[in-house]
Amino acid sequence: MNAITPMIEARDLRMVYNQGTDPVLALDNVNLDVNEHEFVSLVGPSGCGKTTLLKLVSGLASPSAGHLNVDGKRVSGPQKKIGFVFQVPALMKWRTIQQNVLLPAEILGMRKAEALERAQELIELVGLKGFEKRYPHELSGGMQQRVGIARALIHDPSILLLDEPFSALDIMTRGQLNLELLRIWSERRKTSLLITHSISEAVFLSDRVVVFSARPAKVLEVVQIPLPRPRVPEMRVSREFIDLVDHVGRLIGLEFV
Ligand SMILES: Nc1ncnc2c1ncn2[C@@H]1O[C@H](COP(=O)(O)OP(=O)(O)OP(=O)(O)O)[C@@H](O)[C@H]1O
Ligand SMILES: [Mg+2]
Known part of the structure; x- marks a missing residue:
């Protein structure tokens, strides 16, 4: 370009x-x-x-x-x-946080070792280190949104589309996630x-x-x-x-x- x-x-x-x-x-x-x-x-x-x-x-x-x-x-x-962050993160409840973040990588056929490494890096980037093996129901709404952001970035898109990603959150979590997004x-x-x-x-x-x-x-x-x-x-x-x-x-x- x-x-x-x-x-x-x-x-x-x-x-x-x-x-x-x-x-x-x-x-x-x-x-x-x-x-x-x-x-x-x-x-x-x-x-x-x-x-x-x-x-x-x-x-x-x-x-x-x-x-x-x-x-x-x-x-x-x-x-x-393109990476898409949806209004409701729609995580798969039977998959761990790490497996949810990896989903687009599997669909796109990314190399497994590389995808795993990226998933870990992104989970840390969105502040969820330590929650890799947890399931969505064990996370708060704000934490689930962070998983949605990590999932949207797994395949290293050049464009991030965010559709009201924080609308379901309380005002304090929303303010905090604004800063995280920045x-x-x-x-x-x-x-x-x-x-x-x-x-x-x-x-x-x-x-x-x-x-x-x-x-x-x-x-x-x-x-x-x-x-x-x-x-x-x-x-x-x-x-x-x-x-x-x-x-x-x-x-x-x-x-x-
Ligand atoms: N798949 C669809 N089939 C038919 N009509 C649709 C479809 N998707 C959206 N619409 C209609 O298109 C219009 C625009 O919808 P859209 O979802 O783009 O609005 P929006 O600006 O995102 O609204 P909101 O702020 O409430 O999310 C609405 O009138 C909606 O009913
Ligand atoms: Mg809309």
Whole structure:
């Protein structure tokens, strides 16, 4: 990939779901570029089409119209270069934490010794050293989300897609996992696309926040977040931070009047 090609390039994307009698227009003329190593958040009203956009980027679904390139190539199906963190980690309860993290490696046929080594490294990266042989029910919700993040990184994807990964967590665990995610991102620098309903989370983590309209999702505004990095919790009370949160909040609020 050369320096000027965006890692994710969406042009006039349109997505219509045709199940049932009434077609649902989920995305309409969505244009978006995400650069390599960038952290971008997607915010917008519930049901507007955010998950749909991540599904298209991951290749789990195909757009009805428009162009979608990832790493300079047209998306034509599920791709190895993508790691997906789901809203609910959906761990397999009969597999240990280590075996859950290894699942994509098995599906992709990675070499076992190499995968095991990576799994251990990632389990440590997400702060779960010592829990390798435990089962999901023995872990808290926040710990299970960490397993979901480790699992998404096992095959060393260049892009990380995160669909509301922290929405089921209490506010303290969520704040802590925000910091963990920043640390992981600064170490691995994966191009990241995060869906969140928390505007302050989006502003705190991102280089840019993409604000979507109500369904069908259109990009209302792409808000640059010029806060310096590394981001630290104290920034959340700065004037600049509060003004950015307020700005994004107003854009979304306008969708409901
Ligand atoms: N597989 C599907 N078949 C039919 N319609 C679908 C399907 N998936 C999503 N939709 C519809 O597409 C629209 C957008 O859904 P999507 O899940 O992308 O929204 P979202 O922005 O992620 O919402 P939320 O914030 O609540 O998760 C919704 O109206 C939804 O009902
Ligand atoms: Mg969704």
